[in-house]
Amino acid sequence: LISESLDELSEAELIDLLLHKNLELKAEDFDEAIIKDTIKNISQLKTIQDKNGEEGCNRYAISNSEDIFSVLFVFGLFRWCGWESDKITFDIIPLFETMDGMDTSENTMKGLFSIPEYQAHLKQRNKKQTIMLGFSDGTKDGGYVKANWSIFKTKERLSAVCDQNNIKAIFFDGRGGPPARGGGKTHRFYAAQTKDIANNEIQLTIQGQTITSTYGTKEQFVHNCEQLLTAGLSNNIFGKENIITKESRELMEELSELSFTKYDNLKQHPMFMSYLENMSTLKYYQKANIGSRPGKRGNKKKLELSDLRAISFVGSWSQLKQNVPGYFGIGTAIKTLKDQGRLQELKDLFNEVPLFRALMLNSMMSLSKCYFELTSYMKDDKAYGAFWNILYDEYMLSKEMLLLISDFKILMEQEEVSRESIKIRENIVLPLLVIQQYALQKMGQGTEFADLYEKIVVRSLYGNINASRNSA
Incomplete structure (x- = not known):
């Protein structure tokens, strides 16, 4: 298929290969499961659109984006799986979620916008570029203040880059439930945007039990949608004053x-990772099947922070009632x-x-x-x-x-209402948390009833997360 080693190609040669080399990829030609699954996935996307129209599926996000190749490899894969370059009916969305990724995002987007083939792709996508920013992994990487401030500055820079290239910027925020994952009083964040941040739409992820707690009833749905709508209106009307x-x-x-x-x-x-592994519920998140993705990336024996999913990372601190x-x-x-x-x-x-x-x-x-x-x-x-x-x-x-x-x-x-709501919910979950801590201590000491105590920990996770409303 490709005789050259990609590592040996120059940047210009790799760009040329991804944009111009004609290939036909078939899953059966490969042995590695991840390659087979990726090719099958992209082929299935074509089937979905053929059956349901473009509305059925039209966005492809790339996590941990740090350079132009995060997007161009996806562009190349679509070409090699049956799409013509000027007829890729998907928005290719880079997700910048680390401090390094955000620091390089401006150059990444400038580089993409300078490529004629990518410009042509955006033209047939109505000159819109959706960009995701990851609050969860950003906070895990840089801490609460730096992550949020970096996201804010990144939005300003990328808004300017898109404007200079006559592209409509749409920011799609990867948010979770608690403040550490971009949650909390989300409307405050949007109302506080400056005039230098593109405010065409508000797009954000709503995950886990936050869906139920925020949009679970008609009344909740109306209230929280009104909050986001008025945040956007407030920013449009008063944003110029947020200097x-x-x-x-x-x-x-x-x-x-x-x-x-x-x-x-x-x-x-x-002791950082050891503390989480041995003194928290971290290792039990996967057994509880909580979260939209596995508790960690990869299969390394030694757990590293970079491998941890934000849901289990933030959730483990929440179960300890430490919320670091x-x-x-x-x-x-x-x-x-x-x-x-x-x-x-x-x-x-x-x-x-x-x-x-x-x-x-x-x-x-x-x-x-x-x-x-x-x-x-x-x-x-x-x-x-x-x-x-x-x-x-x-x-x-x-x-x-x-x-x-x-x-x-x-x-x-x-915030008297929110304060009292937290107090009530925290009192409800405290007995469960005490039981959970007791079970964790018993397992740490070694016991013949380890399986039973593990069930207690896993079952308590469900109750704690649902009652706490935005803990994961």
């Missing part, structure tokens, strides 16, 4: 980097600037910049759902005691600093 000054941007940048450094140090801690991805690093970042005598700057940022206020209020939600008393027995653990205390100290500091810059006396002070 983030140079000074505010520099302050956001400082907070972003300070919080990332604290979070990254935690990720590099020698939703706040970790914020306390340290704010305190660092406060100690430099810049508290008033931080208060002004909270009161005057809607984006920062939205992020901090959502982080307050994450903190409100923490209950470190559940795992306080860990603070004296020989292996994990010191690590638990790192988490607890940052939790306490983040709570203190957020109350300080907001002038609130309690978290979520101005």
